[in-house]
Amino acid sequence: MKKIYLDNAATTPILTEVIEEITVAMSTTFGNPSSTHQEGRKAKSIVETVRKNIAKRLNASASEIIFTAGGTEADNLILRNAVVNLGVKTIISSKIEHHAVLHTINNLIKEFDINVAWVDLDKNGDIDYAHLESLLKKDDAKKLVSLMYVNNEIGNLLNIEKVGELCVLNNALFHSDAVQAVGHFEIDVKKTPIDFFVASAHKFHGPKGVGFAYVKKGFGIYPILHGGEQEKGARAGTENVHSILGMDKALQIACQNLQNDTIYIQDLKRYFIQELKVNFNEIHFNGFSESETKSSYAILNVRFPKEYAMLLFNLDLKGISASGGSACQSGSNKGSHVLNTILDENEAKKTSVRFSFSKFNTKEDIDMVIEVLKGLIV
Template sequence: MQKIYFDNAATTPLDPNVIRAMAEHMTDNFGNPSSSHGFGRKAKAELETARKKIASYFNCSASEVVFTAGGSEADNMVLYNAVKELGVKRIISSPLEHHAVLHTIEALGKEFDIEIIYLSVNPQGEIDHGELENLLNSGDTKTLVSLMLVNNELGNILDASRVSEICKKTNTLFHSDTVQGIGHVPIDLKGIPIDFIAASAHKFHGPKGVGFAIINKEYKFEPMLHGGEQEMGLRAGTENTHSIVGLSKALSLALDHFEEDRLYISDLKQYFIEALRNNIPGIEFNGLSENPDRSAFHILNVRFPREIPMLLFNLDLKGIAASGGSACQSGSSKGSHVLGAILSEEDAKLTSVRFSFSKFNTRKEVDQVIEALVSLT
């Protein structure tokens, strides 16, 4: 049975070029980058080369790039330091954020008694910029705004330029979980100033268990992990160098071939949309995922015209991988908090599925998935 992987927003398969780069590093460059001998210096050089390359892609300083175990750690590092070290007393976010942000700010609210405000969202999953501006213009409470660049379930793209402008006018810190956006939305931190961002390599064909935070050098952070002076004193522990090499290679491939991949995957997504409309009457699309200008080109959130019990299970039996929400909640009986926040009670009862694509998918796979969906719906 042929396997079809349409769940790339959950994780992506490793690019073969990334595997080769990591294997070469593990074989030939296994030294500890904190060691002073030749083996260590060689590993350290490769580590810092990766850091500089990442910085060049985002138009920031290499000293602002801190390697982590992934996006969740990067988000936690930023949010905890904002409260503990930068004096933030209020966090403004949205109910559609990834749980790496939502659960963290909930914990911070309990531990430090800070104010948490969630912006209103409309049925398409858009925030109210006027509400944000009014909140930031009220009072002089030290505030951080945390809004994700690309929603991992809907694909909605944040108007980061507008949010950044509002934050700068009101001297407000701006953090964005860019985990789902990197490799799918251009990010220039000089063009659109964002104080703190988070990344995870496995979202752009790199290895799992490695990512980074970019932290504006104007702000002083303290480590959450203690025991060594690695990562400019911000994260103790021997760096995961072979994975960092894989991250750097994957990011280079994603951004160097960005336009080529964007056109290919966008065409695939549009082909899927048209096929769904032609074959399943009453199909709808959640959020802005159908809109090519306002959603990421790799995510499509589909709402079927009725409730279809065990649809994902039956797709899996046919060798097709997709998601009913965030894969980070797999095994949970809870429905999608994102869809719950934007859909009516009636629409929320209907079956919704997130399909997400990569450069390794094909139109033939789309045809096979459509055939399977028609047979199951």
């Protein structure tokens, strides 16, 4: 049975070139980057070279890149520092952020005397920018805006330039979970007014367990992990040298092939939308996921006309990997917090499936998925 993987927003297959890079590094570069002997200096040189490489691709400075174990740790590091170190008294966010942000904010509320304001959303999950501006102007408290670059469930694209400009005009800090954006969209920190964002290598065909935080020059970062002076004191713990190298290789390939990959994957998504519309009645696309301009080219969130409790399970039996957006599919009694926020109760109960694409998918894959869905959606 052929297997079709359409859950790339969850994680991506590791590129062969990345596996080779990691394998060689594990065999030849075993030194601790904090050691002063030759093997340690060799490992340290690799880590710092990667830091420079990643910074160059973002038009950043090497000192602005902090290596972490992934996006979740990087979000925690930035949000906690905003409150503890940078004097933030009000966090402005949305209720459809990734849990790496929402759960961190909830814990900060319990620990510190801070206010949290939730920006209004429309029925598609789009930010009400006028409301955001009013929240920024509400008082003189030091504020941080935390809004994700690409929503991981519905693919909505944030108007990152507009949010950045509003933050600059109102003297607020701006943090974005960019896990679904780095490696998929061009990011130039000199052109986009953003203070902090995070990335995770496994979202762009790199290894799991490694990522980075971008912290704009001038903001001192205190560690949330203690026990060493690694990462210029921002993160204790021996650097994951071979995974850092793998992340560098994956991002290098992603950036080199960005234009061609974008065109190819966007065409796949367009074809899938077309085939879904032709073959099924009364389907809808959650958020802006149908749009080519307001959504990620790699994410499509489909809402079917009723509840199909076993749909994801049956897709899996047929070798098709995708993700769900309702309680019956996720194993959660609460379902998708994103869909529960933007849909009314009746629509949220219907089965939604997130299909997310990569350059390894084909139109033949799409055709097979459509044929399988024909037998399941009745």
